[in-house]
Amino acid sequence: MSQNSPRLNLPFIQPSQAQKHVTHNEALRHLDLVVQLSLIATDAVTPPATPAQGDIHALGAAPTGDWAGQGGKLAAWLDNGWVFFDPSLGWRAWDQGASVLKLWDGSNWIAPPAGTQNLEGVGIGTSYDDTNKLAVRANATLLSHDGAGHQLKINKAAAGETASLLFQSEWTGHAEMGLTGTTGFTIKVSPDGSNWSDALALDPATGTASGTAIQQNASDTTTGRLMRADYGYGPGNLLGSVQENAGTPTGAVIERGSNVNGDYVRFADGTQICTARLNPTDCTTATGGGFTSAEATWTFPMPFAAGSVPALSGDGGDTNRFAAWGTPSTTQVSFKVQSFTSGAAMVAPGAVAIGRWF
Incomplete structure (x- = not known):
């Protein structure tokens, strides 16, 4: 039969042993140290100057002084001297210095593992409740990557x-x-x-x-609102087809085009300018002191707005010539080119009409 217990190494009382109380008291003293184990500190390296009876320190790897060479052991102050003994795997102890429970894993005193699956709730610095199962009270909360990116997922x-x-x-x-x-x-x-x-x-x-x-609509100019691409203007829609809705521009700012009747420019505010270099005109018919061509018609490259009358201007195409315009409609105007020079050559008169397209 062994003389000591297998787990706590407590001395047994042997048959016919003298002074049995010595063995018994030694076992009790050992139990007094390890049962409900409480440590002054863990990873201690320097013996205290005035230890108290029964104080126990968990020594670090390289303690000094009276603890030298006892790394990893428990040092207990008993009867004015240090007693050293080894902790066993799985021993639990209260670390008085850190106010935490520690566990001996065979090499170090560590925090006991805690179950983290299917918890009722977690409160960090505060208390959780039935709605807020995770509650954190702190100056900041950090969620970092584990080697690459990081996603915070909120699912409904x-x-x-x-x-x-x-x-x-x-x-x-x-x-x-x-x-x-x-x-x-x-x-x-x-x-x-x-x-x-x-x-x-x-x-x-x-x-x-x-x-x-x-921006709520094309005429919305509320301060601070973000402009919509279809209501605002930029390089993509400054030039294009001008449009309007009840007098409010809905298309581009400027529209430019041409056809067999001339060139035109339309602006978003409703202004329209038509220009053309018309067919050559021969002034052969005498009228008073000069000569005039037969009456011709200029069809505008784009019609003007109904009810509007465009303003007309132009030139006769050469010195001593001028154009005489009739009353325009929204789509065309008649004109004659007059000259103060007999036998004038055929020239192409220029024409300009300014009005509104809406």
């Missing part, structure tokens, strides 16, 4: 539910972004936590934007 059960980030001040919501009742991404704002407006909403099918932060 159905399209009509909410998966969002809510920003509060004194527990009153003022901003929210995410999937709020739809599958489109939305940024919402509120002055009081009760009245909310969708400042920006992105359509999940097209990616186009809407919301109170976006």
Whole structure:
């Protein structure tokens, strides 16, 4: 039979042993140290100057002084001397210095492993509740990568539910972004936590934007709103087809074109300018002191607005010639070229008409 217990190394009382109380008391003293083990500190390296009876220190790898050469052992102060013994795998001890429970894993005193699956809740610096199962009270929260990227995923059960980030001040919501009742991404704002407006909403099918932060119509010039591509102007739509709706421009700023009747320029404000170099005209018919051509007609390259009368100007095409214009319609005008020189050669007169296209 062994003289010591297999686990705690407690001395047994042997048959016919003299002074049995010595062995018994030694076992009790050992039990007094290891049962409900409490350590002054772990990883200790320097013996205290005035230890108290029963103090136990868990020594580090390279202790000094009276502890030299006892690395990894437990040092107990008993009857004015240090007693050393080895911890066994799985021993638990309260670390008085750190106020935490420690576990001996065979090499180091570590924090006991804790189950982290299917917890009822976690409160860090605060308490969780039935709604907020994870609650953190701190100056900041860090979520970092594990070697590459990092995704924070917020999942909802159905399209009509909410998966969002809510920003509060004194527990009153003022901003929210995410999937709020739809599958489109939305940024919402509120002055009081009760009245909310969708400042920006992105359509999940097209990616186009809407919301109170976006220009609402072509005539919306509200300060601070973001301009829509189809309402504002830039290199992509400055030139093109001008259009209007009830007097409000809906197309490009400038439209320019030409056809067999001349050139034209239309502006978004409704202004239209038509120009042409007309067919050569021969002044052969005498009229008073000069000669005049037969009457001709200029069909405008683009019609003017109904009810409007364009202003006309032009030249006879050469010195001592001028054009005489009739009353224009919205689509054409008659004219004659007159000359103060007998037998003038044929020349091409120039014509300009300015009016409105709407």
